[in-house]
Amino acid sequence: MDLSNRDRVLSRSFSCLSAIILLLGSVLTLGEAGGHETDRLGLLEFKARIVDPRGVLSSWNDSSHICEWYGVTCGRRHRRVTILDLSSKNLTGVVPLHIGNLSFMREVYLHNNSFGSEIPPQFGRLFRLQKLFLSNNSFSGQVPSNLSHCSNLLVLGLGGNMLDGNLPTELGSLSKLQVLMLEYNNFIGNIPPSFGNLSSLQLFTTLSNNLGGIIPETLGWLRHLDMLILTSNNFVGTIPISIFNISSVTVIDVAVNQLEGGLPGDLGFTLPNLRSIILCDNHLSGPIPESISNVSNLRFLDILSNNFTGKVPSFSKMRGLYFFEISINKLGSGQSDDLDFLCSLTNSTKLRELGTSVNAFRGPVPNCIGNLSITLSVFGLAFNHISGTLPSGIGNLINLERMGMTGNDISGDIPSEIKNLNKIKIMYLSQNNFSGHIPESIGNLTMLTKLKLHSNNLQGPIPSSLGNCQSLLLLDLSTNNLSGKIPSEIMGLPSLSIYLNLSRNSLTGSLPQEVGNLKNLGELRLDKNRLSQQIPSSIGSCESMESLYVQDNFFEGPIPSTMNSTKGLRVLNVSNNRLFGQIPEFLGLLYLTNLSLSYNDFEGALPTGGVFRSAISTSVVGNKKLCGGLPDFQLPKCDYEESKRTRISKKTKILISIVSTLVGVAYIVSLLCFFWLRHNKNASTSSSSENGLLHVSYHSLLKATDGFSSTNLLGVGSFGSVYTGILDQTQSIVAIKILDLTRQEASKSFIAECRVLQKIRHRNLLKVLTACSGFDFNGNDFKALVYEFMSNGSLDEWLQPSASQYTEKSKLNLLQRVNIAIDVACALDYLHRHCETPIVHCDIKPSNVLLDDEKIGHLGDFGLARFLPNVTQYGMGSAVSTKGDVYSFGVLVLEMFIGKRPTDDMFESGLDLHRFAKAALANQVEKAIDPDLLQEIEESKKRQTVAPQGKNKSWFSILECLVSIIEIGVTCSSQSPRERMDIDHALTKLQEMRKKLLEFVIIA
Incomplete structure (x- = not known):
């Protein structure tokens, strides 16, 4: 071929090549445009299916390119959507199936919203997907098994939804997956053994599900695993030994399951990087391995509520330990050095919480506790067999906020050095053998909210300095040998609200007038002391008081009339005192459930309303001058003619006769008016069914309860009040539950109870006699249930x-x-x-x-x-x-x-x-x-x-x-x-x- 011909051939070849290139360029341009349109339509469909209260998607319209839309990121080369980030935008609705058309998507962030329905299986078509965050929504149903097609997936976050069913075995093929978060769902079944093939997995959590069965041994194949969190499920069997051989692990949390067996003896050598081991609330047993002392990076140790036994090893190498909880086990060797391990914790300079309560530790508290870190805020030694004295070094723990040593045999004085614990809020030293005086310096603890020193052998006066503790909610000094007067400074603490218990001591003198300052106090116990004089009238200012115990003292005089203001009072015990006078009628108007007036010198007629209707709830024995009352009290009849104090004058008799006549006439007129109104207006209806139940109306229940009188009130519940009454139809005592229809759920409760009670009959179920649903005299809705009366209460x-x-x-x-x-x-x-x-x-x-x-x-x-x-x-x-x-x-x-x-x-x-x-x-x-x-x-x-x-x-x-x-x-x-x-x-x-x-x- 000559040169000219060759040139012509080459020229033609270049022309063809140029045409092909132009054609390919056109095709690619068309493909890119088509892909862009697919993404646009997919996103618009997404927008159409959700509710956007904040308007964050307002930019999703034709006025701008999709790559400029809020939350959308595109690739530089193809201008296709690669990232969708709409996390925490308060969005609701359903993720459409079109999400699967965004084929260039690499990252999806939809977490912290309220998306519902099922997770679209079309996510499985996103082959480039690396991160999928769907946590904290309301997705339901099962996890799509075809997510396993997303072979490039690095992070899968599905926690905090309502997902259920079994975990897909297919997910085990995601060999690049590094993070798998399944927490706070309703998954059932087992962890698939195939999950052992997730060779890149670093974080795996199933916290708070209903998974069960054994933990698969194959999880030990996860050689890059950093955190394993299987808390709050139903796993049984033992923790696989293979897991303790994953040297990369820093966190093992299998708390709140049903796991058994022990810990391997070489745990401290096979898990050198362990930072947290949380095993609480299982059935694990055996000793704590001594090798754990080699885990120098350990920060968090929690084996609460198991069955571990034996001597606790040293933790001297754990300088960074800040949480140490071994309570509620069977630890202890029965030797006097059981608590020596506490000395090894003095090297843990960041320790904040130390819990050893409810074990079998014996021996004294070692003096080294004074060398524990000053960062310590919680120290628990309660319910062991600890003896000896409490070291004065306890005062060195200046940042202590909670200290519990209840239920031991600790003796000697309470160290005066506790005055240094000026940040302490809760101190429980009760049920021990402490003796001597309560240190006056205890008043320095001005942040105290709860102080319990009861059941010891403490003596001397109650320190008035406790009045400095202006944050006290609870104070219990009962069952000691304390003497002297009750300091007025304590009675002047308005912060006391839970209870104040000074009972079972040898306190003398009067009850200070300052008791009236305890306006928020729920319970006051002063029983079994030697207190005297009258109960001060200021006690009527204790409006929140529910329980008052002053029995077994030497109080005298009448019950203060001001107590009619204590509307919240439920329990009152004034027995074994020297009280006299008539029993006030207002006690029957209070909502008392228990009342003891026994062994005093009360006289006159016993009231018959309220709590006085029950001889179980009320005790009046030992008051020889009482009379009347209901027959159950077996008191003599009141003889008004022989009693000068109760004799009615002639004028009074005439007045009563006149009033009685007028009341009788008014009653008859009222009855006539009532029947006329009922006939004409149908003011009250009865809903008694046709199955033989009693027919009762609003009027009959009104009459049975003396007009829903407070004297007939038995108690107040969630949805209404319960009264005693006597039905005309049967002349028997019944309990009548009146629904408070102003409460939102009361009608629903009434319907539910009626539905159930009409279908059940059993000797151990409370028998319903009938129900009433109608209107009162004002035309308001009225609903009630009538039960058989239970004479012995609840x-x-x-x-x-x-x-x-x-x-x-x-x-x-x-x-x-x-x-x-x-x-x-x-x-x-x-x-x-x-x-x-x-x-x-x-x-x-x-x-x-x-x-x-x-x-x-x-x-x-x-x-x-x-x-x-x-x-x-x-x-x-x-x-x-x-x-x-x-x-x-x-x-x-x-x-x-x-x-x-x-x-x-x-x-x-x-x-x-x-x-x-x-x-x-x-x-x-x-x-x-x-x-x-x-x-x-x-x-x-x-x-x-x-x-x-x-x-x-x-x-x-x-x-x-x-x-x-x-x-x-x-x-x-x-x-x-x-x-x-x-x-x-x-x-x-x-x-x-x-x-x-x-x-x-x-x-x-």
Whole structure:
């Protein structure tokens, strides 16, 4: 080929190449434009499906390019959407399926909004996706399994939603995934073993779900794992050894599960980078490995509420440790050096919280505690077997805010050096053997909010310097040997609001007038002292007071008339004093649930209204000059003709006759008017059903309760008030619940209770006699329920200290408590297993258990009850089922046999009624049992009772029955629903315990 021809060929070739390039350029331009349009349409569809209250998407319109829209970032080369960031913008609605068309998307930030419905599976089409944040929304349903197609995914955040179902096994193929956050959802099932293939994973959390089964051994394959958080699930079995071999791990948190087994002995060598190990609320056992002392970077150690045993090793190398919690275990060797490990913590210069309570530690508190870090703010040693004196070095801990040493055998003086703890807010040194005086320097602790020194051997006067503690909410100096007068400075502390307890001492003199300054005080206990003179009239200023105990003193004179202002008073005990005069009528107008006036010198007629309608709630024995009252009090009739003090003059008789006549005429006229009005206006209607229930109207209930008089008021509940009354139809005493329809949920409660009560019949359920739904005389809606009257009130009244301290007959003995627990279990067994549709009560508590004449328990108040298919949620955050009732039943059993409310002040810093009982079962069971029951058992032991079969039963056998009952309460109140026994199982066990107890004559 010659040169010219070659040139022509080359020229043609270049022309063709240019044409091809131009054509490809056009295609690419068209493709880019098409991709841009796809992104634009996808985003506009997104905008159309959501609510944007802040208007953050107002820029999403045709007036600007999509790459300039708010929250949108595009790539430089293709101008396609690569990042969508709309986090924390208060957006609601549904993420559309079109999200899957944004094919160049690399990062999506939609967290902290209110998006709902399911997660679109179209996310699985975003092959370039690296970060997907959907946390803290309201997404529901299952996690799309095709998210596994996003092979470049680095971060997947799904926490804080309502996702459920099983975790997709397919996610295990995301080999580049570094962060997987699944916390605060409702996932069930197991962790798929395939998750062990997430070879790049650094953070994995399933906090607060319903996952269960064993923790897969394959998680030990995650060689880059930094943080493993499996808290608050239902995992069982042991912690896989393979996890303790991941040297990169800094955080292991498996708290609040059902894990067993121990910790490996070489933990301190295999986890050199460990910073936090959180194992609380499991069933782990065995010793704390000595090798843990090698984990020099440890900051956070929490093994609260397990079954660890043995001697606690040294922690001297942990200079950065700031949280150390080993409470509620079985730690201790029984040796006098049990607490020596505290000395090793003196090297931890950042330590803030130190908890060792509820273990089996013995021996003295070492002097080295004075060398603990001054950063320490919480120090707990309560409920051990600690002896010796409290070292004066305690005063060096100048930043201490909470100190608890209750329930030990610490003796000697309270060190005066505590005056240096000027930041302390809570100090509990009760139930020890402290002696000597309360240091006057205690008044330096001006930030104190709660001070408990009760049940010691303290002597001398109460320091007036306590008046400097102007933040005190609670002060308990009871059960000591304190003497002298009550300082007026204490009675002048307006901050006192929870309670002031000075009972069981040897205090003398009068009750200071300054008591009137305690306007916010809920409870005042001065009983069992030597106080004298009159109860000051200023006590009427204590408007918030609910309980007043002044029994067993030398008070004299009348009950102050100013006490009619204490409208919140529920419990009043003035027994065993020298009070005289007539019993004020206003006591019957207060909402008292317990009143003891026994062994004084009261005279005249006993009132008949309010609390005086119950001989169970009111005690007047030992007042020889009293008369009248209801027959149950067995007082002589009042003889007005022979009593000069009560004789009515002739003029008065005439006046009364005239007034009575006028009242009678007015009453008859009123009745005629009423019937005329009812006939013409139908002012009141009755909703009694046609199934044989009593027919009652507003008028009949008005009459039965003396016009809903406060003297007939039994109590006030969440949705209304309960009165006693006598129905004309039956002439029997009933309880009438009047719904307060101004409360939002009252009508719903009425309907719920009617629905349930019409379907149930059982001897241990409170019997409803009828219901009334209509109008009052003013045309307002009126709703009421009429129940069988329970003469012995609620279980709550019998369990409270206010009920048990009046007379021995006011206490429930062991067998009675067991019977009542069985009654409640029978009621729940019927509701859960024997109704056509299972019913969940949702409000099991002592105040809802009513006792009849024979102290048989009847479960009442079905205002929150739900038929099982329609329940919502309640009880420890679990989905409501019959297990929720079982949890509440377990708490009720513990309350009955331990004698403490779940809200008792001792329950703080992680300690609650369940944990306290669980720990006590291990090594201090007698400390957990209600002292009244222990006294009963002790008296039985002294009598050496012989059973009818002739077998000599020991004190220990009875104690074993009590332990078994508390075990039932502990199991039923487990945090995990799966761990709770069914109610029929609990019922069977309680019946077995009753059978054993019936072999003993233990009733006092």
